[in-house]
Amino acid sequence: xxxxxxxxxxxxxxxxxxxxxxxxxxxxxxxxxxxxxxxxxxxxxxxxxxxxxxxxxxxxxxxxxxxxxxxxxxxxxxxxxxxxxxxxxxxxxxxxxxxxxxxxxxxxxxxxxxxxxxxxxxxxxxxxxxxxxxxxxxxxxxxxxxxxxxxxxxxxxxxxxxxxxxxxxxxxxxxxxxxxxxxxxxxxxxxxxxxxxxxxxxxxxxxxxxxxxxxxxxxxxxxxxxxxxxxxxxxxxxxxxxxxxxxxxxxxxxxxxxxxxxxxxxxxxxxxxxxxxxxxxxxxxxxxxxxxxxxxxxxxxxxxxxxxxxxxxxxxxxxxxxxxxxxxxxxxxxxxxxxxxxxxxxxxxxxxxxxxxxxxxxxxxxxxxxxxxxxxxxxxxxxxxxxxxxxxxxxxxxxxxxxxxxxxxxxxxxxxxxxxxxxxxxxxxxxxxxxxxxxxxxxxxxxxxxxxxxxxxxxxxxxxxxxxxxxxxxxxxxxxxxxxxxxxxxxxxxxxxxxxxxxxxxxxxxxxxxxxxxx
Numbered sequence: 001x002x003x004x005x006x007x008x009x010x011x012x013x014x015x016x017x018x019x020x021x022x023x024x025x026x027x028x029x030x031x032x033x034x035x036x037x038x039x040x041x042x043x044x045x046x047x048x049x050x051x052x053x054x055x056x057x058x059x060x061x062x063x064x065x066x067x068x069x070x071x072x073x074x075x076x077x078x079x080x081x082x083x084x085x086x087x088x089x090x091x092x093x094x095x096x097x098x099x100x101x102x103x104x105x106x107x108x109x110x111x112x113x114x115x116x117x118x119x120x121x122x123x124x125x126x127x128x129x130x131x132x133x134x135x136x137x138x139x140x141x142x143x144x145x146x147x148x149x150x151x152x153x154x155x156x157x158x159x160x161x162x163x164x165x166x167x168x169x170x171x172x173x174x175x176x177x178x179x180x181x182x183x184x185x186x187x188x189x190x191x192x193x194x195x196x197x198x199x200x201x202x203x204x205x206x207x208x209x210x211x212x213x214x215x216x217x218x219x220x221x222x223x224x225x226x227x228x229x230x231x232x233x234x235x236x237x238x239x240x241x242x243x244x245x246x247x248x249x250x251x252x253x254x255x256x257x258x259x260x261x262x263x264x265x266x267x268x269x270x271x272x273x274x275x276x277x278x279x280x281x282x283x284x285x286x287x288x289x290x291x292x293x294x295x296x297x298x299x300x301x302x303x304x305x306x307x308x309x310x311x312x313x314x315x316x317x318x319x320x321x322x323x324x325x326x327x328x329x330x331x332x333x334x335x336x337x338x339x340x341x342x343x344x345x346x347x348x349x350x351x352x353x354x355x356x357x358x359x360x361x362x363x364x365x366x367x368x369x370x371x372x373x374x375x376x377x378x379x380x381x382x383x384x385x386x387x388x389x390x391x392x393x394x395x396x397x398x399x400x401x402x403x404x405x406x407x408x409x410x411x412x413x414x415x416x417x418x419x420x421x422x423x424x425x426x427x428x429x430x431x432x433x434x435x436x437x438x439x440x441x442x443x444x445x446x447x448x449x450x451x452x453x454x455x456x457x458x459x460x461x462x463x464x465x466x467x468x469x470x471x472x473x474x475x476x477x478x479x480x481x482x483x484x485x486x487x488x489x490x491x492x493x494x495x496x497x498x499x500x501x502x503x504x505x506x507x508x509x510x511x512x513x514x515x516x517x518x519x
Contacts, residue, residue, distance in 0.1 A: 042134030048141075049132035055099065055117035058486070062092040066468055083201060085115040086150065094467040097460065098484040100426050107426065116142070119149050126160045135168040143176045147183055150194065155187045216256075232256045331417045332396065338496040339478065340418035342396040343410075354393030401449035405442050411450055412436055418494045419455040423480045425490035429457040437461055439474025451476055 024036070088096070091114070100110035120128040120141070127144050130136040144163070148156040159182045167175055183190050202219040209215050218225070236251035244251060258264075330349060332342045344352065399410035407415065415436055422429045434457040440446030454474055456464060464472045469485025478497055483489040 041137055045131050045134050045137055045141075048138045049120070049128055052117040052120045052128065052131075055114060056121040058099075059088075059091045059095055059114055059118055062095040062098070062485075064090050064092055066092040066094075085111065087115040087118045091118070092467075094463045094470070097424070097463055098486065098488075101482065101484050101490050102486065102488050104490070105426065115149070116145055119145055123151075123153055123156050124148060124160065126157070126164055130164055130167065136164075137172075139172050140167060140170075140175055143172055144179055147176070147179045150197065151183065151187060151190060155183065155190070158186050159183050232259070235259070329413065329417065333496060338494075340414060340494065340496075342398060343414045343417045344396055348396075352393050352396045398450050401447050404448060407436050407448055407453055411448070411453060414450055415453045415455060418450075418478075420495045421455065422457040422460060423454045423492050423494075424456060424460040425482055425492050427457060427460060434458065435461045437464065439472070439480070451478070454480055 024033075088111070096107050096111045096114055099114055100107045103110060103113075120131070124141075124144060127136065127141055131138070131141045144160070148159055151159070159179055162182045163170075163175065163178045170178070199221060204216070204218050207215040207217060218228070220228075232252050232255050235255035236248055239251045239255065240248065246254075327345065329343050329345055331340055332344070333340050399408060399414060402408050402411070421427070422434045434455045436453050437456045438446045438448065439452045439454060442448065446452050452474060463470055467485075471481075471483040473481040473483075475481065479491050479493045481489055481491050
């Protein structure tokens, strides 16, 4: 038994943690601490410059000539072309995706880093040299990149010649002002050109903030943005004058969202917002405990009795009819692995539980009974029967394969609920913006079955289909292995799924007994 407070000795092969006190001694003098801070800044600047040179070299080996194999169908769309940095014009369209997998980061970050690397090693080579020497910090280099990235080579060279000599001892804000001054002197049209280019790239996006809130960012011309902010403030103060005593910031947020959503206006055509919610039913109940777990549903079949439990849970949640243009679907997952077994509407749950409307027509009633009888016979013959049910309903199971190329509506519904977003590592494009793709190509004999289907956004679907050197392998357990032309592989799995490592076989110790000296 180990004493409390006494650290246990590390196991064989376990990495030893390094403590801050082992890196920086408390007895070191303050001047040495200052020198270490300067040295760390210089090392980070040099490593950033080294990384930029390496990324730029890899980008040059991925020239745009590789995209000729894409053809007219496989090329990027107008939105992708509009958002593509000019510095990447001569680079293959799939290079940013490859860099994102190499660095395990988002494609937005990889795109910025690729453009910076190419600019630093070409047009801003003088800035790269100062960065590599440690006389320029990464932040200062990015200020010059932002201002000079779209300037002519001659203008960029002239501005660097004027600002770099004193940049080491110049604060970042002052360096930016000096660079702007010389840029606008050498290129009078630079400011107006940058403004128009920025307006062409304006967008609306959401940023997640703390405590499950979000920030809606609307980019636009600065006068229009200030006017919108003032209008929101006036609406908020009107709410305050009417007696709403909530904080003024909350009132501004409420007014802005109401102005966009306009819940009071029923004269306009309705715009339906689809919200995909994945939650365990017991956790949504009012009497749910802190550690509420989903109902146990083991195996690939969902019995009629379990379907009735789900219906009872939905009734307890007072979940009424879906709004106009919307729908309510229930995703049934395996509690141990998280695997999505079936997705059903409330009516389909009733039919599976044996509570559906009985069809009086003789032919249909006969075929329905025959189908249920076949499922019961399969269970009696040693198949996978509905566990724990009374046998008065057919239960639920994944939709069957189809011989067609396009997935059925039921297959699309299950695959969408299972994957929830693009399966490319690092991509989070949401439902409605991706394709249902075959893991093994349909032309090569791949079936149109749920286990051979996954969600890919249009960009990554193009890369999988047309780009050279890429490999997409969809495993039977749902995992997707993506390999880049440079040999880096990343694996994704459907959201919520877990794949525990396979335990060692019991005979392993007999073949390789433990070392008695390490016991």
